[in-house]
Amino acid sequence: MNTKWESHDGAIVATVDGRVDGANAHEFQEALEAVIKASESAVILDFEQLSYISSAGLRVVLLAAKELRKQSKQFAVCSLAGSILEVFKISGFDQIIPVHSTQAEAIAAVNA
Template sequence: MKVTTEAKGGVLIHRISGRIDTATSPEAEGKLTAEVKQGKRVALDMNAVAYVSSAGLRVVLMAAKLAKANAGAVVLFGLQPTVREVFAISGFDRVVAIREDEAAALAVLGS
């Protein structure tokens, strides 16, 4: 898993590639929750993420909870069909904001 981060109009976009699974979730947790803890608005670009297991769902849930607790925000976009299915089965698509593309995600974040 790799994460590159860019700032765009007051919002941070983490562009993630690879897998968010048991092996990578500690690293993912560190990289994907640091800014939401500070109340920042963060978008997660999932276009290059081929795989999210329950360990990855845990990281996304933590990011969403931390965002809420710290008056930040987190939005995911660009989920591949297999990843979208995992979010749907777990019901995470109802507790985490998910949008089709970057423009829609940034609109949610008010950017």
């Protein structure tokens, strides 16, 4: 897993590639928490390059969603590849967390 952070029009966009699973979920969690703490912006996770996310990884996404909601900040995920989108659909996370098909859409949505 590699995470690249960029600032885009009032949102912090994290591009996550590779796998997020039990072995690195904690690392992912710490990175996300640090960004949420350091910034007032909305957070967008771009999963276009993500090949796999385990339930441990989903838990980290959920933690971030809960924390941002508590702080009244916007949160979205975008560009979910086939199997990742399926995981979001099966778990029902797509009903809880805003999912957008492109990064541009996600940025527009959190700024709306």
